[in-house]
C-alpha cells in the first residue's frame with residue numbers, strides 16, 4: 817500500500833488519515849459518509865493534526881512488511897534477548 821504525501825482530514829476530527837480503508841474513518845471518507853479534505857501531511861501536522869491511531873498502526877505494519885529481512889532480523893534479535901534472559905534466569 818502506497819502512502820503519498822497527501823492525507824485526509826475531517827472537519828471535526830483532530831486526526832489525519834492515510835488513504836487506507838483499513839482505518840474505519842478512512843473507510844467512511846471513501847464511502848462519502850464522512851466529509852473530509854485532502855491536505856499535505858506536513859500541512860496537517862502544521863495545523864495541529866496528529867496521525868490517527870488506526871492509520872499509524874497500519875502504517876507501522878506496512879513498514880514492517882516492506883522491510884522484510886529487517887523484520888526477521890529484529891525477530892531473531894528479540895528471540896536472542898529472550899533466550900539470554902531465560903539463560904540468566906537459570907544461572
Ligand SMILES: [Zn+2]
Pocket residue numbers: 832833834839840841842868869870871
Ligand atoms: Zn485513520
